[in-house]
Amino acid sequence: MRKKLFLGALAVASAVVLGACGGNDSMSGMDGDHNADDVTFAQQMIPHHSQALDMAKLVPSRSTDPKVVDLAGRIEKAQDPEIKQMQGWLTTWGASMPGMSHESMPGMMPAEDMTTLEGSKGAEFDKRWLDMMIKHHQGAVDMAETELSKGSNPEAKALARKIIDAQQAEITEMQGLLRS
Template sequence: MRTFRRRTTRTLGLSGAVAAAALLLAACGDDGAMKGMDHDGPAASATAPAASSAAPSASGAFNDADVMFAQMMIPHHEQALEMAKLADGRAEDAGIRTIVAAVEKAQDPEIQKMKSWLKGWGEPESAGMGHSMAGMMTEQDMKKLADAKGKGFDRTFAELMIAHHEGAVEMAKDEQKDGANAEAKALAGEVVRAQTAEIAELRKILDRL
């Protein structure tokens, strides 16, 4: 009887230990699941960066036309800024100086915006188009502008910037027609609006020079 009692007691003790271990493992599993549901827990922290990094700077869908618009408009804007810088110490007409200020104010922020889009889309900044884009000045054009002063500069600047803006408007209208990204199309609309108005003003300046 004593031997039987000892074995029974030992068996009950082992059964209790197994049950306790099972309960402990279940509790740990529930705790892990709760942590996975908690937005501040390790599981949420591990997945959150991947979700945020997947969103491009320009939200929504985009297509090849959007990419080409940004890749072409960046160097186009950069050349307009180069032309505007040449006005310092050369431009005489107040209207030309006003246009120069407008170009500098609008186009540098637009360049930065388009660069951020391309980065978010995983596309290169350059399409390798160079001077073949509509309205782009040649090296001779830029030299002619740099060599001019006073009214000669004002007239040359107006003539070249009209052609330059017309090229930008043409590219922007293509984006409005063929693009898919809402933000890119909105910027294209702003380019059409602003630069069409500046073309009209530059023509008025030419008439009085």
Template sequence: MKIASRVAAGTGALVLSLALAACGGPEEAADTGATGAATQEPAATATTGAPGDAAVDEAHNDADTMFAQMMIVHHEGAIEMSDLAVEKADSEKVRALAEGISAAQGPEIETMTSWLEAWGEETTPMDHGGMDHGGMDMEGMSQEEAMAELEGLSGPNFDRRFLELMTAHHEGAVTMAEDQLADGENPQALELAQKIIDDQQAEIAEMEQLLQGL
């Protein structure tokens, strides 16, 4: 009886041990699987983040660089004029137009700046002289001269002169964008150039209508 009891006890212990091992097996496998999944997550995250990192197409040529650099300066001039119009315009329609110009061109400046940084290019041109050829030139006036004239005007006279000068300014932007379409390479810069043409031609038409009403 003692021997049988010992055998039974030994058998029971063995069964219990096997049962515990069987229970532990899936848990360890699950742990291993979880660890494997955790190990794979960073790789998946990196892959997911890659398209965002590559969002800016780095393929570009000198025309793309010049377009972005010069259009940033050009947009800054338009925003400077528009902000003045928001303060001084006599007509609510002129003020609303100026607000729209400033709101649209600010983000475009940020976009072009991010391109230049991604391309490893300077964000400002070394020489602004090129802006005087179909760019910043407004009826033979520089940005500084145009601002000085506008600051000396008020009422309907301000509105009229703002619309005239901004029309000339927009025409310069359209010319610059057309040059980009002809000579540029970067697809994002080409897309923005076309958008600038479309947007600013529409605003030119709006300003011509406003001028007729003054």
């Protein structure tokens, strides 16, 4: 009896492993039709969006430009629900959040840059914040483009498209604010 249970468990484990080795094919029937690229997208975009929220929360007490304050508020309103959505996917997919270096993701700001930003005020803060957020948003766009090309989950791909559209528009807006 024990041998049959062991062999049955081994067969199930083998099927799971082989199913996971299917490259970019979706893992149909396994935790919500996704692939490893969908998981990576969510695992990386959550801390990426979290840093954008940290940056946005600095604005009201440091900026002197109402347009920058408004933009930061819109970034918070958009990205906080997206974080919750991606956390839900990871739970559904049985994936966890690995510990990873912020600098390993496109557009993430090193701790020293965040410290310098936190110590700034007024026009100096606004310029630094806009410069950093443009780079940060471009990193998110790059990550979302990877999801569109390699991911398989329709919801994740739809969010990637939404991120690209919104953040490219905000990049354009921020470039305009820097010029004015």
